[in-house]
Amino acid sequence: MPENPSFLTSRINEALGWARKYSIFQYPFVTACCGMEYMAAACSHYDIDRFGAGFPRFSPRQADVLFVVGTISHKMAPVLRKIYDQMAEPKWVIAFGVCTCTGGFYNNYATVMGIDTILPVDVYIPGCPPRPEIVLDGLMKLQDRIAEQHTSGERPAPETRPDDLEKEWMPAL
Amino acid sequence: MDAGALIAFVTKRVPEAVASSHAWRGDATLVLRREHLIETARVLRDDAALAMNLLVDLTAVDYSTHGESPVPAFFSSSGVSTRTDSSIPDENPWPGPPLGAHFAVVYHFFSTTLTHRLRLVVPLAAADEEVDTVSAIWPAANWLEREAWDMFGIRFNGHPDPRRILMYEEFEGPPLRKDYPVNARQPLIGPEN
Numbered sequence: 001m002p003e004n005p006s007f008l009t010s011r012i013n014e015a016l017g018w019a020r021k022y023s024i025f026q027y028p029f030v031t032a033c034c035g036m037e038y039m040a041a042a043c044s045h046y047d048i049d050r051f052g053a054g055f056p057r058f059s060p061r062q063a064d065v066l067f068v069v070g071t072i073s074h075k076m077a078p079v080l081r082k083i084y085d086q087m088a089e090p091k092w093v094i095a096f097g098v099c100t101c102t103g104g105f106y107n108n109y110a111t112v113m114g115i116d117t118i119l120p121v122d123v124y125i126p127g128c129p130p131r132p133e134i135v136l137d138g139l140m141k142l143q144d145r146i147a148e149q150h151t152s153g154e155r156p157a158p159e160t161r162p163d164d165l166e167k168e169w170m171p172a173l
Numbered sequence: 174m175d176a177g178a179l180i181a182f183v184t185k186r187v188p189e190a191v192a193s194s195h196a197w198r199g200d201a202t203l204v205l206r207r208e209h210l211i212e213t214a215r216v217l218r219d220d221a222a223l224a225m226n227l228l229v230d231l232t233a234v235d236y237s238t239h240g241e242s243p244v245p246a247f248f249s250s251s252g253v254s255t256r257t258d259s260s261i262p263d264e265n266p267w268p269g270p271p272l273g274a275h276f277a278v279v280y281h282f283f284s285t286t287l288t289h290r291l292r293l294v295v296p297l298a299a300a301d302e303e304v305d306t307v308s309a310i311w312p313a314a315n316w317l318e319r320e321a322w323d324m325f326g327i328r329f330n331g332h333p334d335p336r337r338i339l340m341y342e343e344f345e346g347p348p349l350r351k352d353y354p355v356n357a358r359q360p361l362i363g364p365e366n
Contacts, residue, residue: 074341074358074359074360074361075340075341075361077360077361077362077363078361078362081362107355107356108355108356109348109353109355109356109357109358109359110340110348110358111358112360112363113358117363117364118362118363
């Protein structure tokens with residue numbers, strides 16, 4: 001019997017946010033050298049498990065944070081978009097390393113100049129590769145964002161898909 | 174065999190095939206004429222004194238813009254001393270296109286039993302970038318030649334599986350040629366950035 005409905009629902013939202021931020025199931029989409037620093041952050045010395053983010057889930061259906069780690073080429077980009085589309089809401093994306101943030105030092109025919117041209121990104125972790133402490137700092141920023149999205153009611157990962165992504169790029173199977 | 178002996182041996186075995194040769198810093202390099210490639214390749218693998226059973230690498234070079242911008246000497250900008258050992262004859266380290274050709278296919282061979290190495294360079298003219306496949310002799314050449322086809326557009330006659338290996342089907346143009354702009358992207362999804 002809630003006396004003040006908004007008080008109770010906001011407490012529930014805070015609790016949900018707290019629970020979600022400390023139980024992150026990450027999808028480590030590792031393609032390149034940043035994977036080494038991802039592994040370093042995940043292993044015992046820098047221990048990502050103490051943030052509750054220790055279990056990777058290599059299925060997009062079971063994951064809620066997509067860690068895009070390493071250079072994404074234009075050949076890989078449709079695959080990455082498909083993985084993102086297959087994840088269930090709520091979902092967040094971390095761009096790990098400068099290759100995913102802006103293309104890094106690769107300004108060539110093959111590299112996507114920043115994955116935010118094809119996916120909405122929540123946290124950018126720059127570095128080539130970023131040290132594990134920076135990774136953990138980015139993860140903590142993501143946790144803050146997860147918690148405040150639940151209290152403010154804002155839908156995570158707002159769809160900022162540009163219009164030309166709507167065209168048919170995958171052949172009908 | 175050391176570099177000089179290797180060059181002398183091969184030149185004696187297939188004299189009409191070798192256009193020129195040099196041994197710079199202990200690396201033997203032979204410039205071969207295209208039509209004698211298969212014959213020379215069989216000699217390299219089957220002759221007991223050569224026994225080149227490992228194709229280490231097969232790649233291509235596009236020489237079309239060679240000499241347009243000044244080529245610096247080795248490490249001259251890093252402050253490291255570039256004086257080499259005086260016992261090694263120092264020919265021009267960047268000899269430039271062999272026979273003035275547009276493309277060259279470069280093969281690196283190694284013998285695991287006799288532990289000597291050899292480099293073969295086959296120069297090709299601009300409109301005629303075709304060479305015979307050596308994948309019947311060294312099976313490793315199968316994928317290496319597919320990469321040279323995908324990246325440079327060089328056709329290999331008789332290749333059992335002539336298709337792309339690195340780039341996607343929709344990509345147009347061999348990207349590593351000098352006339353392909355290095356950052357011309359052809360995105361499958363997303364904006365052209």
